[in-house]
Amino acid sequence: MSEIALQQSRPGLRVPAGWIVTGLVALAILVPYAAPETFGWAKTYPARWIVPISDWLKAFLYWLARDLSFGLFTFKDMTRFVSGLFGYALDVPKALFSSGITFGDEPGAFHIPRLSWAGIIAAVTIWSYMLGGLRLAVLGFVGFGYILVFGQWDSAMVTLSQVILAVLTGVGGGIALGILAFRLPRLEGAVVAALDFMQTIPTFAYLVPLVFLVGVGPVSGMLATILYAMPPMVRVTMMALKRVPPELDELARMTGCIPRQTLWKVLIPSARDDLLVGVNQVIMLTLNMIIIAAMIGAGGLGFDVLNALRQANGLGKGLEAGLAVVALAIVLDRMSRAMVELRPVHGAEARRRRYLVGAGFALLIGFTLLSFAIPALEQLPAELRISTGNMWSDVVSWVNIHLFSTADALRTFLLIYILVPMKTFMVGFPWVGLLALVWGGAWSLGGWRFATGMTALMAFIPVAGLWERGMTTVYLCSISVVIATLIGLPLGFLGSRSERMHNALGAMCDTLQTLPSFVYLLPVVMLFRIGDVSALVAIVLYAMVPAIRYTDHGLRRVPPSLQEAGTMAGCTGTQRLAKVELPYAMPEIMLGVNQVIMMALSMLVVSSFVGTNDLGKQIQVAISQADPGKGLSAGLAIAFLGILADRMIGRWVAARRTRMGL
Amino acid sequence: MAMASLAPVSPTVPPAKVRAASDAPPALICRNLWKVYGANADAFLRENPEPTPADIHAAGLFAAVRDATLEIRQGEIFIIMGLSGSGKSTLVRCLSRLVEPTAGSVFYEHQNLLRMTPGELIQLRRHKMGMVFQNFALLPHRTVLGNVAFPLEVQGLPKEEREARARKVIELVGLGERAGHYPRELSGGQQQRVGIARSLAVEPALWFLDEPFSALDPLIRHEMQNEFLRLQRMLSKTIVFITHDFDEAIRLGDRIAIMKDGVIIQVGTAEELVLTPASDYVSAFTGHVSRAKVLSAGGVCVPAVPGEALGPVVAARALVAEVAEAVLGSELPAAVVDAEGTLVGKLDRATVIANLVGGGQ
Ligand SMILES: Nc1ncnc2c1ncn2[C@@H]1O[C@H](COP(=O)(O)OP(=O)(O)O)[C@@H](O)[C@H]1O
């Protein structure tokens, strides 16, 4: 489009605009290298040009917190009110699951015990049985049993009580917003735009402002979790309500439902399955946030894992706590999924279900009542607990002795031949060249307006003085994305070729996605120590899933007629793949790569824990130093990178699809 | 078996339906009803009250219903028939105001439906109207009982009362055993019985059925048609029934309206449509139909010469198919008499055979 415009405006010029742009970009990159004296300013961003964005942000946040007033109440009042509300709300599940209620401080004060561990395990087992049969029951029993026996119960219940409140709020708020957007078409556009934005922003961008406004503690951990987990629920609700067959809406009107009846008696119940899928997603995202929330004071299992990572010999303990997170995640995931599958039944089967639900409650309450008399039912006595901390330490030393040389060789190889040169190259890349590159790429995808917007996003990094950390981020992300894609593509290809492989990969991806991101770090650190290699491996493991899924899905969607056409044209298998199927599936695969990038970006702060020096690190430092400006600017930089990648790939995919007539 | 008695021969086919008196007062009337889809359709229609299809197309609009005028009588089964996309569903949805008509008027028992406030409309639908949907539109999370009681629940009836009433209707459609089942546990035919029961639960005076049996297998469809006729004999409601199947239309309907591209081409009894089709389109619909099942003895008989020797006596209202056996079994032409027993004409073998053999004129 812009190509034509350019040519028309200068009819005498015959050189295509694409060539000119390519030439200019090449100049912008090469000149700073060629003439470092004259064009030094174009290579390293001059310090005196740095705009003190961090300071401005800091001042803005202070103004928010101190001076902003809405007349009747100030912004500070509002945040206080919200955090107070959640604080009180959190007291309920906390008393139920983790602390019980004690009247007075002196020893021997009257104490109402929390829900007994025996009751919870019994109820979880019975309910799992009701939802998914024997297999799920065993899973539930083993999962919660592990948490109990390995002494993780107390932390797990702190976590669980937060998870419950976060899930309830996330689901409730998500459904409410979804309904609002569904009902008021004028609002819908705004909501969708906000959701798109939220999903391209990595979690950490809002961590620091949140801590600054609400303070460190369980409440801000929970608010961060809700902000992270709620958007998908809004989306799912809107989609679910739209998917209710129009005949049901007509039925509601024909029977004379008022709008409220239409919504609650017809639309929402009919959308049950889709909504429950959303609930499952909220649960998983909430569990994913456990450890990140612990960084801002949520406590519980997340804190145990973090603490272990910080200590020299804590790996064993960390693994135990990490496995408890995994157990919790898997059990809750499978239970909520089974709930989606559960179909209403009548007669004997329905009575059996009611009976099992009742039995679960009866045992839960029964054991809890018993624990008034038998304290061991409230708190498992220490001598009955097992710790494998020592065993894990032994494993760690065994690994150190036997595998270390291999792992270290790999690590050194990666560092010397790939990581360090790449990093040096990226950090030393002329900033003018990088901006020109982004501009040129975006211009060819979407014209000069789009290009200017994208370049502005990129320019934030040098202008805010974040060049080194920003480029470290870009380097770490791009290498992980490349590796994750290189692993994911062939796996996805195999999955698309055989049903068995497809199912096996599906199960693997499910498991990988159920594991909270931090858990990857523990074994990785054990092998590769602190440093970029560990971060790389952890990111790759975490971010690989969409590459596999989307490749598999994309290749499976190639229409059989097209494959036959390829075969009939005399293609060999490889030719068919390269010339017919891959091009067809490419847009889908690129969407997968887009997801990989998003997930890699969201792992950054996590990976900064193992010693990288990127934007994630800056956020982590900002949290500990309570410097909201620095944290927010680093968060914005990550968010901008995410949006940049998302929009560019989105354009590419859209253009490609139109060209293929899809 | 000469002229022993003038009583009509007992028909071999059981009487399919009780025909509504053709002079019953109209219950539902629509006049010059339009539904035009597209931007600013109502402004367009205000400026051109009688646009041609070309005008509408040129304006970038689409007319699903054009200038429909109908009078549906109290207690009759009125069929709206047409190919898929001809605007049948849109028309009935305009009659119940599920779809807002672009122009025209709809009267139900002398009330203008289009002037009603949302509150009045809710009351009218709650108490006077019932609708059966093609794809059943059952609520998946409710049992049969819950589904049938749903319209009563919406009205705010107490639980015992609504369930008692719902159970009665469920018995009526023969699903008493399955009141506790969920829709997904029922066959298609059973599901539509639930849909029918639900629409009858409020005892509506006006009953809309939008292709209720089209999603069912032919055998089940036949069974459901019988069921429908049985119910109507008991309940005598004013019915607007949509179908795209002419056989269904003649089995069930008192009068049939044929639609094409949003226009009502012809309204009449099955016999009128067969004998005097308004256009080739109508004859295409009626062509394949066995005429003997549509035409009545009175409709095809020819005047008898006074004093002519006649064979068996048949009723003028009886269908040709019903009297065929009697006519063919006799050497003499049959005497056709009306309800009072007056001779209206004669029916000979050749005419019966010509009509039995099929669609040909
Ligand atoms: N909301 C709508 N917007 C635009 N066109 C519509 C809409 N609803 C129905 N139509 C069109 O109106 C025509 C008649 O539809 P319908 O009444 O459902 O036909 P039938 O029930 O006879 O199959 C169809 O061509 C359909 O595409």
Ligand SMILES: [Mg+2]
């Ligand atoms: Mg229809």
